[in-house]
Amino acid sequence: MSEYSAIEWTDHTFNTHWGCSKISPACDHCYAETLANRFGYGWGDDAAKREFNKQHWNELLRWDRKAAKEGVRRRVFANSMSDLFDRFAPAGVRERHWEYVSRTPNLDHLLLTKRIGNVARMVPAAWLTPGGWPTNVWIGATVVNQKEADRDIPKLTLLPARVRFLSMEPLLGPVSLPAALLRQIAWVIVGGESGADARPMHPAWTRSLRDQCVAAGIRFFFKQHGEWVEIDAVAGHSLDRDMRRGLVRIVKSRMDRDGGFGSDDVLMRRVGKHAAGRILDGRLHNDFPGLEMR
Template sequence: MAKNSRIEWTTHTFNPWWGCVKVSPACKHCYAEAWAKRVGSRVWGVKAERRFFGDKHWAEPIKWNLAAAELGERPRVFCASMADVFEDRRDLDDARARLWELIVATPNLDWLLLTKRPEFVSKMVPWTNDWPPNIWLGTTVEDQKWAEERLPHLAEIPAAVRFISAEPLLGPLNISHWLSEHIDWVITGGESGPKARPSSPSWFLELLNQCMASEVAFHFKQWGDWAPGQGLNLAKARASRADDGTVMLRVGKKAAGRILDGAEWDGLPTARSS
């Protein structure tokens, strides 16, 4: 859990538990798994136990909610950065039920639920058509294959905001037929970490163009560890070519930055229920 999160597209993070199982190529170099191992928590894998938290942990969003009411703000809460709320395990059911109650009890917070398992959502929530207006539901789509598999499930959910995280973006992505009617927000970015894979600049630009054409909010989070080489004079940097032929340099996340097509893109969606 983190108040004032360092993740660019959220305000706070909240984890009802730690731990998960890898399910697709985006998971290959999972930052959450690496972080958990770094602090001594072996919570990844089918057989691993998940790490749960006590009442003090669960009370924090209540405090955020009260502060938001006083300030007249709507903080965004990313849930969960160290897990997947919709992982299909029965030992998570009690914590999930507690999470649903917490979301309803904190109407001044917008809860961002990001999953790689949208096919389980309808089976695991207590709502059908009347979802709480403070839930933003998203799914990860790292390439076209996973977009076609996951977006039909996401499109069926009547959340106030439906969004995708195309991060790390691992291939070209055409989602123009899903935008506007089904998708309200697109987050994208490259991969960071010691084994990061470079993303083609053309993939990001094509997503940006699709969002602009459909008037859908677009957020470019980062280049990741690899950045386009044009204009950079780093003789010792490791070089590679992206799929579109662009020379990419491994310069590190901080140096690579988050400028795309000459600008920072920090788009935010408008809730459907507003």
């Protein structure tokens, strides 16, 4: 839980519990698993999940009162350390969260899941009726490659939330979003992977998604490049050595592994998350869903 989150697209983070299992290529280098293990909590379907007391849950009420006093709305990213729609979540935790959602009308609860197919049977039945979905609940799906996009975005668009969004982080390949589906999404977040084993994100993948969003009139948020940035072929006096050490890689735009260096391939150097930054083609992309979405 964090009152002032370091995640650029939210104001707060709140966890109903800790603990999850891996179901996507995005999970391969899970930061939440690493952190949980550091604190002595297990991971996986059968591992005991960390739960929290009433004082923890009442932080939502405090944030809501503060937002009301300030006359603002605050975004709360739910479950950075778990997935609320995991079937192995602790019994009753979702129902408790629905109660607190109804008690915090000044907070927009951003529910992000890798299990978008579970949502319809896990939210209250009333949410699925016309006008029944709470206006302060946004629903998002994590989509990191074309396979997940084809499988999960149609499921997301069937949910009657006012704000539907995609988190495409870590982006692991090129993704084409059909315009008809994309227009049913309010917001697309894109980011590269960070951490010790981070995989590079080809800049063409990012630019393509940005351009698709612009063409469809969809809000686009670029979170980060991750650990890697594109470099010129002659950059650095020790390029060959750095390639042998794994600090420089050839990243292929179409994810193919055969052949040499192609015209669409790039050299990318590992410089670290902070040095890589968030600038894309000379500017920040910090777009959020507008008031018309509420």
